[in-house]
Amino acid sequence: SYELTQPPSVSVLPGQTVSITCSGDNLGEKSASWYQQKLGQSPVLVIYEDNKRPSGIPARFSGSRSGNTATLTLSGAQAIDEADFYCQTWDRGTYVFGPGTKVTVL
Amino acid sequence: QITLRESGPALVKPTQTLTLTCTFSGFSLTRSGLGVSWIRQPPGKALEWVGIIFWDDDQRYNPALKTRVTMTKDTTTNQVVLTMINMDPVDSATYYCTHSYGGFGDLSPFDVWGQGTVVTVSS
Numbered sequence: 001s002y003e004l005t006q007p008p009s010v011s012v013l014p015g016q017t018v019s020i021t022c023s024g025d026n027l028g029e030k031s032a033s034w035y036q037q038k039l040g041q042s043p044v045l046v047i048y049e050d051n052k053r054p055s056g057i058p059a060r061f062s063g064s065r066s067g068n069t070a071t072l073t074l075s076g077a078q079a080i081d082e083a084d085f086y087c088q089t090w091d092r093g094t095y096v097f098g099p100g101t102k103v104t105v106l
Numbered sequence: 107q108i109t110l111r112e113s114g115p116a117l118v119k120p121t122q123t124l125t126l127t128c129t130f131s132g133f134s135l136t137r138s139g140l141g142v143s144w145i146r147q148p149p150g151k152a153l154e155w156v157g158i159i160f161w162d163d164d165q166r167y168n169p170a171l172k173t174r175v176t177m178t179k180d181t182t183t184n185q186v187v188l189t190m191i192n193m194d195p196v197d198s199a200t201y202y203c204t205h206s207y208g209g210f211g212d213l214s215p216f217d218v219w220g221q222g223t224v225v226t227v228s229s
Contacts, residue, residue, distance in 0.1 A: 001170075031212040035153075042202060042222055043153065048215040086153055090212035094168060095143070095155035 002091035004098035011104040012077045020101045022087030023069045030089045032070035034063060037100075038083040046085075047072060079105050108132035110142070110203045110220035117226050118193050124225060128186040128203030135161050135181050141206045142186040143216060144177065146199040156201075158210065159186055166210060195227045 004024040012018035022032060032050050035043040045054050047063035050070060060075045070089075074081055082105045087098040114126035128142060135142060144156040157167035159177040167175050176189045186203060200222040208214035 033215040035216070042219040043216075044219070045215050045217050048217070049213060054217060088153075088215070090210075090214070093166060093210075095158075097153040097155065099152045 002089075002094065002096050004087055004089065004096055006085075006087060006098040006101045008099070009102040009104065011106050012074070013106050014079060015076055017073060017075045018077055018103065019074075020072045020085055020087075020103070021069050022071070022098050024089065024091075024096075025068065027068040027070060027089060028065065030091065032063070032065065033088045034061075034070075034072045035086045035088065036061075036081075036083045037086065043086065074103070077103075077105050081105060108205050108218045110205060110218060112201060112203050112220045112223035114201075114223055114225070116224060117228065119229050120194055120227055122193050124188075124190040124193050124197070124227075126188045126201055126203075126223060126225070128188070128220065130184050130186070130203070130205065133205065135159075135179055135184070135186070137161055139207050139209050141210070141214070142177075142179070143204045143206060144186075144188045145202045145204055145216065145219075146197075147202070147222075148196075148199040151199075154199075156188065156190075158206070160210070164210075193227045198225060198227045200224050 034047040037043040050065045051063040110130040141158045141160045143158040202222045203220045204216040205218040
């Protein structure tokens with residue numbers, strides 16, 4: 001089955017920039033989405049089609065892709081951004097989520 | 107404004123059948139391209155896609171769960187029902203229903219999520 005790889009955790013100082021990677025076989029041929037899940041809450045879509053932001057998502061969230069790696073970048077991190085982040089794509093008839101990355105704002 | 111709300115039993119016994127209902131508003135599941143998915147998350151673990159039902163009644167399921175899962179829709183009451191047979195403790199999770207557009211594929215993100223419902227499988 002298809003798998004996505006993410007770092008388990010990253011940390012960032014307030015106001016600084018942090019990036020989360022998501023890699024998978026042939027991910028360069030697919031689109032990736034990113035979801036933010038704060039503690040005890042439902043996931044929220046923050047990036048879709050690699051680099052598009054839904055209405056209402058702050059501009060400090062951005063997405064990119066290079067080769068088989070998708071990246072979510074949080075610029076100017078705030079305490080309210082602390083959460084788990086999941087990447088997601090689609091492969092041969094199945095939606096797949098990554099294992100998640102815990103972002104800690106120190 | 108699109109909203110979804112999950113409902114169903116909080117506790118089921120092993121081998122029993124789970125039935126969850128997703129009641130939604132703000133869209134019609136008769137509109138081309140739209141779908142409602144079920145996604146689950148065991149405590150402290152990652153998200154797992156369970157299945158999706160589309161506006162045209164097409165259903166697609168996670169291959170790992172395909173033999174145990176059925177989804178149906180009622181467009182008059184704006185509800186989608188998930189049925190999962192032969193429940194096991196490993197199926198204990200928060201179950202979310204979600205809205206998606208764009209058909210089946212990587213251009214169809216889960217753009218609105220319900221609040222989730224916690225299901226525990228235990229005797």
